[in-house]
Amino acid sequence: MKLYSSPRSPFVRKVVVAIHELGLADQIELVPTVVAMDQPNAGMLAKNPLGKIPVLELYDGTAIYDSAVIIDYLDRKVGCRLIPAAGDARDWVLVNHALANGLMDILVLWRNERDKPSEQQSTGWIANFGRKTEAVLAALEKQTPELEHKPFGLAHIAIAVVLAYLDFRFEALNWREPCPKLAAWHAKAAQRPSMLASQITA
């Protein structure tokens, strides 16, 4: 199988970490792919009309996306190790994945906005991105005990990846300062083989 990917996308990294956690790294080839908000990639539009990565291409050519659907697909192949099949455990994982994934969305939009020529930037949007990011970090800090207690799965992956993305693109936010427990959890999570194997490269 092929994974259309970029070493800088947090959505891609989430999938790559999942691939390593599931022991599938030798079955999936990473295909470097460039996409941007203002530059369509015609090759990717043919596979995923949204023009986004990651896309998983199966042996028969079927394209699977987005990142959550790819992980759902791979996890079911291996036996629901990252996403519990039912119950409160499933709800917790899916809601916390949505929280971390939503923060990725915010950060990518924020970065796109701040990289525009200054006269095109919306200060209202940027202020709102900042307040939402603070709110998400406060919520994650509060539930660090849950993160430590529950089996490492889809939510853990998304949270570990989005925190690393904050380090990569939003270093000045200094997220560890208001979040000491989360920072301690992340320091351990960042040492997992799956996280080490998928480090962001500039």
Add this chain to the structure above:
Amino acid sequence: MKLYSSPRSPFVRKVVVAIHELGLADQIELVPTVVAMDQPNAGMLAKNPLGKIPVLELYDGTAIYDSAVIIDYLDRKVGCRLIPAAGDARDWVLVNHALANGLMDILVLWRNERDKPSEQQSTGWIANFGRKTEAVLAALEKQTPELEHKPFGLAHIAIAVVLAYLDFRFEALNWREPCPKLAAWHAKAAQRPSMLASQITA
């Protein structure tokens, strides 16, 4: 249960259609809620730190989000009627939901961008939103036979809702012109009681 909602959000409407399809309308109270890209809603940030709707609040106060997670939750309660539990059928539904949901994301961003003061608008982004929208519509037109053939589920809901959203916010695109088969399918889907019960109001 309470659903924090707005009659104009396509993400909310997706959930409301699902609630009707699952026969759960009498168990869920819709709570009108306003959120915007540049105006945080403090009450919503407390329930969902991303500050987005829809959010489903369970009887015990647990907040479930985003829209796909809410539908996953409700569908499992009732017995996997909208999202097949496994196999190719599940992959098809989840990928096509991701496609329609991704188009909602694009359209909401596009609308936010075009509603900015003209000197703040990025013409590159707007052009790219247009190309992606065309690509998604072409892909949907191509698979209208699948839509007609498969049981009405999560993908159908998302596609019916995003097409109605195009009518609501992007009438000038005239999406039916290049998509006659999709338009015929949509005309029928729009007559389902779930779609009629959740019509967009300005």
